Amino acid sequence: MDSSIDARAPLSTGRNPGRGRPSPRPLHGRVTRFRRSPAGRSDRCGRSAATAPRPRRRSGLAAPPGPSRISAQEKQKEDMATYDEHPRSPLRAWLGVSAITASLFVFLTTELMPVGLLTPVSASLSISVGLAGLMVTLYGVSAGLGVPFIVAWTRRVNRRVLLSTLLAILALGNTITALAPTYPLVLTTRLIMGFASGVFWAIGVSMAMRLVPERHASRAAAIVMSGISIAAVVGIPLGTILEGLTGWRTTFLIWAGLSALVFLAVVATIPSLPSTNAVSVREVFGLPLKNTQLRRVLFTVVLFVLGHFGAYTFVRPYLEHSASATPFVITVVLMVYGAGGAAGNFIAGHTVNRNLRGSFIAGCAGLVTSLLLLLTIAHGQAGSLITMILWGVSFGVVQLSQINMTQAAAPDTFEAAMSLNTMAYNTSIALGALFGGLFADHLGVTSVVWFGVALTTASLLLTLGTRRRTSRTVPDDALATHP
Numbered sequence: 425m426d427s428s429i430d431a432r433a434p435l436s437t438g439r440n441p442g443r444g445r446p447s448p449r450p451l452h453g454r455v456t457r458f459r460r461s462p463a464g465r466s467d468r469c470g471r472s473a474a475t476a477p478r479p480r481r482r483s484g485l486a487a488p489p490g491p492s493r494i495s496a497q498e499k500q501k502e503d504m505a506t507y508d509e510h511p512r513s514p515l516r517a518w519l520g521v522s523a524i525t526a527s528l529f530v531f532l533t534t535e536l537m538p539v540g541l542l543t544p545v546s547a548s549l550s551i552s553v554g555l556a557g558l559m560v561t562l563y564g565v566s567a568g569l570g571v572p573f574i575v576a577w578t579r580r581v582n583r584r585v586l587l588s589t590l591l592a593i594l595a596l597g598n599t600i601t602a603l604a605p606t607y608p609l610v611l612t613t614r615l616i617m618g619f620a621s622g623v624f625w626a627i628g629v630s631m632a633m634r635l636v637p638e639r640h641a642s643r644a645a646a647i648v649m650s651g652i653s654i655a656a657v658v659g660i661p662l663g664t665i666l667e668g669l670t671g672w673r674t675t676f677l678i679w680a681g682l683s684a685l686v687f688l689a690v691v692a693t694i695p696s697l698p699s700t701n702a703v704s705v706r707e708v709f710g711l712p713l714k715n716t717q718l719r720r721v722l723f724t725v726v727l728f729v730l731g732h733f734g735a736y737t738f739v740r741p742y743l744e745h746s747a748s749a750t751p752f753v754i755t756v757v758l759m760v761y762g763a764g765g766a767a768g769n770f771i772a773g774h775t776v777n778r779n780l781r782g783s784f785i786a787g788c789a790g791l792v793t794s795l796l797l798l799l800t801i802a803h804g805q806a807g808s809l810i811t812m813i814l815w816g817v818s819f820g821v822v823q824l825s826q827i828n829m830t831q832a833a834a835p836d837t838f839e840a841a842m843s844l845n846t847m848a849y850n851t852s853i854a855l856g857a858l859f860g861g862l863f864a865d866h867l868g869v870t871s872v873v874w875f876g877v878a879l880t881t882a883s884l885l886l887t888l889g890t891r892r893r894t895s896r897t898v899p900d901d902a903l904a905t906h907p
Contacts (some may be wrong), residue, residue, distance in 0.1 A: 438517045448903045485758025516693055517595075520635045521644045521688040524628050527591060528651035531621045533659030534594060535563050537679070538662035540736050540758060541672045542743065548672065549607045553741050553869075554861030559614050560617045561735055561861070564854025566618030567625070572708045574619060575626045575843065583631050583697040584690070590620040591687040598680035602673045624629065625846045634697055650769070661759040668751045678761075709838045718833040718841055720890055724883050725826050725845065728788055731879025733820060734856035734863075735795055735872055742869045747803050755809050761816040768820020775821070776828050781887065786823035787885040795877045799870070 538545065538559040546556040578586055579832035597617035604610045632644040665676040665678070712719040735742075743757065744747040768787065775783040794815035801807035858877075863871040 434493050443823070448597060452729050457529060460808075484505065506776050508535060514636075517635045519689075519693040519813070520645055520695070521632045523686065523693045524587075524635075525630045525648050525651040525654075526686045526689060527587065527624060528628055528648055529655050529659060530591075530594060530679065530686050531624050532652060532655040533663065534598060534617065534683070535567070535621055536560065536655070537659070537663040540754065541667050541675065542738070542740060542741055544667055544672045549610070551607055552865055553738070555607075555860035555867035556859045557737055557864070558611055560733075560857040561854040563614045563618040563621065563850075565587045566615045567622035568849065568851030568854065569622075569899055570619045571622040571626050571847050571850075572705050572817070572843050573842040574623050576705045578623070581699060581701050583627055583699055584694045586627065587624065587631065588687060588695070590624050590689055591690060593617060593620040595680045595683035595687060598676045598683060602676035602680065606759065622846060622850060623845060626843050626852070629842075631694070631697055635694070649824075649827070652765075654766075655762075659764070661762060664751065664755045664758060668755070676839060677816070695817070707837075708843050711837055711840050712836065712844060715834055716842075718830070720845075720886070721829045721833045724784075724829075724886050727879050727883035727886060728791065728822060728826075729849055729852035730856045730859070731757065731795075731881075732791060732822075732856070733853045734860040735876030736815075736878065737800075737871045738864055738869050739798075739856045741864065742798070743808060744871060745869055747808055749805075749808065753808070757812050758811055761812040764816020764818075765820040765823075766811045766816075768817040768822075769824055771817070772821040772824040775824055780828055783821055784829060785884065785887055787818045787821030787825055788880060788887065790814055791822060791880045792877060792884060794818055795860050795873055795880065798873055799877075806833050 538556070542553050542556045542559075545559070546553045548558070594617060597613050597620075600613045605751065629645045629648050632648045636644045663675050663679070668676060670678075689748075692824055712722060739757075740749075740754050743754060747753075749757070772783055772787070775786075794811055797807070797811040797814065802811045827842075830841050830845045860872045860875060861876050
């Protein structure tokens, strides 16, 4: 519930600095002139200050005693993290957090599910594997580039209504994708769905933090972020399994139904959450110009995401080519990768508190090593499993570390910084898939893995070459650690 002070509401009485007597403040923004009487200061009807009725105040808007008053902006910021302003049962609050986590799950799996479906999609629509990768590219481009603008344009929209609308778009988009007769229609639909996904990444975590008592806000954020691991462990491999049993079109139809169920869960469990802390577009884009440390972190994120997702998007065609992997083996490998990601997230939840920069360096070195192993030992099932376990663990560590590096770089403007992080991250996913597709079509899928090695190595070297400023200790309650 938005508890910002209504500009039309009566204001509290203050003190007249010249006489030390109470003087009524203007009501409803109108300047009111008072005339004096022998008995002292009077209102417009001639009643003395002692007998004049006090201005009536709206419920819940009483000003604190004394001359100081809380501004509307300060009150809004306070209310954003104040659970007491939204009295509700703890059960419903945590159910709302679970609904937001489920929202992250369907958004992320919708974005990355084509990774496991590139081969059947390209065969069904008579396109190349590289061209099919544009399903990931366009989704990521719109999710990244549209974030700061759409969030600013919807700054007055109730967040519950906005999230419900985003999920409705997702359900409709998955339905159209499943029924689309041509590939251009698929790409157009994915482009629109990407806009919805980007907005969710900007508002989802803060919504969860507002649902629970302030002391549990960090835990709520961590639970929502665990949806990433759940999507990696269950969602993407499940999509591959369903495709093998029913076909890729039916898989997208099933995901449309799942999106609809999450929509109903959001409507049923999340209360009204008016927007209280929107950031202007100018402020968002001006932040990296002033904050050198944040700028370095964003460059680091761009490099490792380009390399990681450039290679990961084409891991199925690569294993089919180099290891003659069957769809069942691909499913197992992706599940192993997801389990490794969950383990990496758990490990990083402890290590980022002790050495944030070291955690990122270790995880990024693991990414480079796993990609090199993919080129050397992943020609059989055992080598593929070992490689994907290390890859998943390393990515889980890097993923959580980069979020906390962003927060350490801009603790006072974290929402604006995360908006930029979301834009850089999703745009890099898209560009990684695009560049990977170009390499795959012209030089073969093996070249895509070398592309990943080069970019993740560049991210590692950039981190090693910078000062240890992001390694400073961050308070436990300020870090997005595992639940």
